[in-house]
Amino acid sequence: MKCFLIVTSIFVLAGCEQGSYLNNDTVQLKSDKVGRLEAMGGDLRVYEFTPQTDSKIQCIFVAGDNKGGLTCFDKAPKQ
Numbered sequence: 001m002k003c004f005l006i007v008t009s010i011f012v013l014a015g016c017e018q019g020s021y022l023n024n025d026t027v028q029l030k031s032d033k034v035g036r037l038e039a040m041g042g043d044l045r046v047y048e049f050t051p052q053t054d055s056k057i058q059c060i061f062v063a064g065d066n067k068g069g070l071t072c073f074d075k076a077p078k079q
Contacts, residue, residue: 032058039064050075 033048044064051057051072059072 037062039067 029049029052031047031049033046035046037044037046042065044062044067047061047063049059049061051059056075057072058075059070061070062068
């Protein structure tokens with residue numbers, strides 16, 4: 001019983017941290033674009049977004065079963 005209370009307390013406290021679904025101050029951000037990339041063995045989800053900390057950067061996050069990655073780069077100047 002003691003172990004159960006310790007584990008439960010850890011999850012409750014972690015759920016209150018900044019960025020948590022349980023924290024009322026957490027703001028949900030929208031991706032610039034979302035899509036699927038056909039891949040062997042299952043599709044990958046692709047999210048493009050501009051970080052809040054630098055509007056001149058573009059980031060791409062790819063997620064899939066047992067796969068994932070993030071890359072960021074400078075946005076090309078608009079002409």
